[in-house]
Amino acid sequence: MGFLITIVVVVVAVHVYLWWRLVRPATRPGSLPRRVFTWALVVLGALLPLAVAGGRVFGMTFEHVIAWPGYMWLAVMFYLLVFTVALEIPRAVAVLATRRAGRQPAGIDRRVFIARTAATVAGVGALATVGYGVRTALGDPVIERIPVRLPRLDPRMSGLRLAVVSDIHIGPLTGKGHAERIVRMINGLQADVVTIVGDLVDGTVAELGPLAAPLRHLESRYGAYFVTGNHEYYTSNGPQEWIEELNSLGVRSLRNERVEIAHAGAVLDLAGINDLNGTLSEDGPDFEKALGGRDAARPVVLLAHQPVQIRQAAGYGVDLQLSGHTHGGQMAPFNLAVPLQQPVVAGLDKVDGTQIYVTRGAGYWGPPVRVGAPPEITLIELRA
Template sequence: MVFGLVLTLAVAGVHYYLWRRLVRGTTRPGRARRVLTWSLVGLGVLVPVTLVASRSGFAHWLAWPGFLWLALMFYLVVFLALLEIPRGVAVVLLRRKTPVVQALTVPPAVQEVDPAEPDLWSRRLFLGRATAVVAGVGALATVGYGISTALGAPVVEPVRIALARLDPRLSGLRFAVVSDIHLGPLTGRRHTERIVRMINELDADVVAIVGDLVDGTVAELGPLAEPLKDLQSRYGSYFVTGNHEYYTANGPGEWMAELERLDVRPLRNERVEIVHRGAVLDLAGVDDVTGRPDFERALGGRDRSRASVLLAHQPVQVAKAAGYGVDLQLSGHTHGGQMVPFNLIVPMQQPVVSGLATIDGVRVYVTRGAGFWGPPVRVGAPPEITLAELTHEGGL
């Protein structure tokens, strides 16, 4: 209820700001203003309805218009905010021509230009409309670019990761890492088929799917996940839960069974041994923080003289992984921010936005994800499939 109230207030505030700049600032009182006002009210209602519908599994037909408006709304606010300073300067220059008595008696925030002053009306309308056009073109261009990026093929990001405890015989072991595929109402089977095809072309030793595979039930999305059965690697495909697996109507259990049917092994607070060239690597996986991650069960009692790789959906889980001597954590969750400037907000919640970092002595690689959540838009964070090659630190 608290989240719903905060969301409602935020959406109302944003749409009021858009009304001030895009409706009140561009029209005279009359029919056109009324039509635009009610249209904006409808779009404002569409945002929370779409978010609720996407979580509840109904009214999927709302997904495209609802999420596209959410992205466009966001970038309209960004561009309008950037234009506030030049607009403010122009408003000050215009007010010099406003009658002195009116300027002294009516607060600027609620001043309306006297219709009897057509010259001043035309100047203010021109300013408002010019601002709206610039913001609208900027937002549309950004969202258009973001859609083509989000719906396009993921970028393959090769990365070499040196680990001090890695047995030299394990050097060259390669992980194909993918996360945040987000099968849902805006993706199709071809989205999964393309990801599987690209992973298979990498000829990896291990495939790691680090959470947020689905946004719905097996009944809804089973056919979209079916191509995962064609994943190919030397030592198997593994999966750990993300937070969205816990948002599905039936919980994550049914998807774990479905993935096993597709020959993708879930690691639910457990570990396996990867034997390569006679050397052993511990590969562990823990549930997302939304569930019940059990680091002791997954990592306790192991031989710490050999290297370990942990699959954990959220980068923040490295705080506990460090206490178990984990050498490398592979994560997703952040989407790399998905839409600039959200990449500047992610560090408030996660220690790494994307790429390779060292946290508390643990190497952490965060992939940007191969899909999207919410708006089918990616700006500044293209979808990614990672090819992580392990190397012995002393061999570099």
């Protein structure tokens, strides 16, 4: 309930600001344009809480109907806000210039002209940005090929390839083709190991099972592995049913545990820990269970949905952590806010002496829009 109240408060505040800056100064009191734009903001604003939380209350069928218009308006609203805020200084300069110009010609209201120009620029800019973002989000993920050197890696394992995908977000806005495309692209990489690093779904098995079925066709030499993300704990039935479903599809879940990957006569530990959100249901990460008592001479790669988990992983001598969660910011300039919560936004980095790769994810959450953070499937090649 608190989450929904926060959404409503933010939505109301943003819409009031947009009305005050884009509608009020550009239209005349009582005019038809003012009434039309005012009611449009009211109706569109009401869609947002329904799109975000309606599925939990009214079910997936309702969410299918309301999600597209609601989430698309969320993206347009966000970029209207960004462009309007960015225009505050130019607008103020233009208004100041009109004051200094003194008396204006008859029939011309310079302030209305400035307001309408700013509203037009903000509207066109927002729509163009969202259009570009939709095309990016719904297009093929980018294949990122990343070589990573591990000092403890046995030279015989050099060249081992790990396909990494995260944040697929199978949900009300995706069809079966979303998973089919991801599976096809991963199989084209001919990876030795496939790893799915959380946030696979946004719903129950009953609702989304058929859309996830293509995962059955994932191909790799040493298997496909999964760890939970925060969204697996948001589903009404919890993550366990998806763990069982994935097992039936040939994808093994690593639940605070590790497995040995034997290759060319050498061995690497592949470990996985539960997401932090599992803590509320006593299903959180257990680093000791996943990493304790292992052979310290053997390299270990850890699957952990959230990059922030690396701070504990570093204390267990992890060689490389693979994470997702951030979406690379998904819609710039959100990427500037991610460091407030996570140590790495995207790409290969090092935290507390431990290497970490954060993928931007292959799907999207909320609006089917990605700006400055294209979807990604990663091929990590380990080198001695």
